Amino acid sequence: MGSSAKEEARIADALCKAVLERKLAPGSKLPEEELAQIFRSNRAKIRRVLLLLSRSHIVTLEPGRGAFVSRPSPQEARDVLASRRLIEVSLLAHPYRKLSAQGAARLRQIMSHEAQAHAAHDAIAMIYLSGQFHLTLIEELGNKVLKSITGELILRMSLIITMYERQNTTCCLSSDHHDLLELLLAHDYAEASALMARHLEGIESCLDFQREPATTTILSQILQPLKD
Amino acid sequence: MGSSAKEEARIADALCKAVLERKLAPGSKLPEEELAQIFRSNRAKIRRVLLLLSRSHIVTLEPGRGAFVSRPSPQEARDVLASRRLIEVSLLAHPYRKLSAQGAARLRQIMSHEAQAHAAHDAIAMIYLSGQFHLTLIEELGNKVLKSITGELILRMSLIITMYERQNTTCCLSSDHHDLLELLLAHDYAEASALMARHLEGIESCLDFQREPATTTILSQILQPLKD
DNA sequence: TCAACCATTATTGTTTACAATATCAAGGCC
DNA sequence: GGCCTTGATATTGTAAACAATAATGGTTGA
Numbered sequence: 001m002g003s004s005a006k007e008e009a010r011i012a013d014a015l016c017k018a019v020l021e022r023k024l025a026p027g028s029k030l031p032e033e034e035l036a037q038i039f040r041s042n043r044a045k046i047r048r049v050l051l052l053l054s055r056s057h058i059v060t061l062e063p064g065r066g067a068f069v070s071r072p073s074p075q076e077a078r079d080v081l082a083s084r085r086l087i088e089v090s091l092l093a094h095p096y097r098k099l100s101a102q103g104a105a106r107l108r109q110i111m112s113h114e115a116q117a118h119a120a121h122d123a124i125a126m127i128y129l130s131g132q133f134h135l136t137l138i139e140e141l142g143n144k145v146l147k148s149i150t151g152e153l154i155l156r157m158s159l160i161i162t163m164y165e166r167q168n169t170t171c172c173l174s175s176d177h178h179d180l181l182e183l184l185l186a187h188d189y190a191e192a193s194a195l196m197a198r199h200l201e202g203i204e205s206c207l208d209f210q211r212e213p214a215t216t217t218i219l220s221q222i223l224q225p226l227k228d
Numbered sequence: 229m230g231s232s233a234k235e236e237a238r239i240a241d242a243l244c245k246a247v248l249e250r251k252l253a254p255g256s257k258l259p260e261e262e263l264a265q266i267f268r269s270n271r272a273k274i275r276r277v278l279l280l281l282s283r284s285h286i287v288t289l290e291p292g293r294g295a296f297v298s299r300p301s302p303q304e305a306r307d308v309l310a311s312r313r314l315i316e317v318s319l320l321a322h323p324y325r326k327l328s329a330q331g332a333a334r335l336r337q338i339m340s341h342e343a344q345a346h347a348a349h350d351a352i353a354m355i356y357l358s359g360q361f362h363l364t365l366i367e368e369l370g371n372k373v374l375k376s377i378t379g380e381l382i383l384r385m386s387l388i389i390t391m392y393e394r395q396n397t398t399c400c401l402s403s404d405h406h407d408l409l410e411l412l413l414a415h416d417y418a419e420a421s422a423l424m425a426r427h428l429e430g431i432e433s434c435l436d437f438q439r440e441p442a443t444t445t446i447l448s449q450i451l452q453p454l455k456d
Numbered sequence: 457t458c459a460a461c462c463a464t465t466a467t468t469g470t471t472t473a474c475a476a477t478a479t480c481a482a483g484g485c486c
Numbered sequence: 487g488g489c490c491t492t493g494a495t496a497t498t499g500t501a502a503a504c505a506a507t508a509a510t511g512g513t514t515g516a
Binding site for chain 2: 499500501506507508509
Binding site: 065 | 496497498499
């Protein structure tokens with residue numbers, strides 16, 4: 001049976017989720033045998049997953065030393081941020097298609113979940129949902145290719161934020177998402193694009209590339225519960 | 229010695245080059261053992277390369293059946309084209325930095341090679357150099373992340389063109405590249421962006437998504453000489 | 457003659473054991 | 487006492503054998 005690729009996707013998704021939720025700190029060692037036990041898999045599959053993740057710049061493979069959660073350099077961080085800004089801002093300014101009623105509904109549903117997470121002070125859920133909002137927006141106004149590209153950039157941004165975030169900052173303003181949707185429904189794409197630019201710049205302004213980030217290497221034991 | 233990753237990169241590059249040069253037709257079977265012999269490698273390495281290429285959408289892995297050169301659907305083709313257009317057109321309109329003298333020199337060198345290839349009627353070299361021109365432009369005005377993203381899109385476009393190109397069309401107008409550089413040197417980014425849009429639309433207008441493309445499965449023997 | 461079935465062959469997928477390398481700790485040397 | 491060397495241990499990397507699956511071709515029967 002061809003469940004092999006499925007299982008590897010499951011493992012990769014779990015690792016990506018852990019990165020998104022800031023549970024896996026950049027620099028963390030990812031030992032093959034330990035991962036195989038956690039996910040009740042074997043080294044061969046883990047190895048393939050790590051190889052794939054390395055191509056997404058989520059994991060860095062050091063020959064002979066093993067796999068580590070990537071530590072994007074300040075330059076790489078700036079490039080990732082700028083690239084994401086280019087894609088999202090430009091797409092809003094010149095969307096491939098209008099926002100459909102169905103698309104608006106999808107966005108509204110995510111926003112309601114965001115509100116719930118906000119009320120519950122669930123920071124992890126808010127991070128995840130914010131990403132989902134952006135990805136859904138891109139899929140609705142653009143296409144799946146742009147969505148997949150941006151999905152990778154968002155993943156890398158998660159590492160970047162973990163490494164370079166200033167203390168005491170609340171990064172993602174979910175209120176922006178609400179305003180964004182209003183502007184799109186009013187077909188004011190120019191203003192929506194400008195808001196998106198400010199939105200992303202707001203995130204970037206919370207970063208400080210000066211201080212070399214701490215080498216917080218979280219024990220892989222932390223990600224024990226995500227084996228489902 | 230850590231030459232393993234190097235060797236795999238060499239094999240992957242060779243395959244990508246074959247795709248760029250339209251030597252490997254979409255749909256071609258890529259048998260592991262045969263590739264291992266061609267590149268004087270072993271199945272394990274070939275397997276890793278194919279896995280990686282599958283992530284770049286260059287190769288499609290069918291469980292139990294093996295690896296094939298991808299055959300992008302019309303929808304995927306449209307999405308890839310639109311994504312590339314978004315990135316390149318937007319970047320020219322709002323470049324991250326001005327074109328440096330060094331950057332202009334790099335572009336001019338590529339253009340001179342293009343002229344040589346044109347004079348020699350070397351269609352393959354022209355395709356490759358056209359891609360290099362675009363990638364260099366993106367690196368000079370943008371950054372390496374955008375360059376790598378666009379590099380993958382260009383690779384996919386190569387498959388798309390092979391599949392859907394109309395008869396009797398000369399796709400890439402190298403004269404556009406010359407005009408583009410002139411506009412950039414004159415700091416007329418708005419016009420440069422518009423020209424880029426027309427340039428890419430010109431390529432797209434040579435495509436016909438109606439006719440189902442032939443299943444031209446070239447023998448892997450064809451790529452024998454690229455084992456260096 | 458054509459189609460369906462079965463055996464054969466070839467190719468892919470997985471597991472295992474082994475080899476190479478890096479890490480770590482202890483001991484000796486300066 | 488600090489630093490380098492050296493051996494033990496753990497982890498990664500590789501190869502090869504094996505199992506599973508799909509393609510092939512030939513045979514049989516209608």
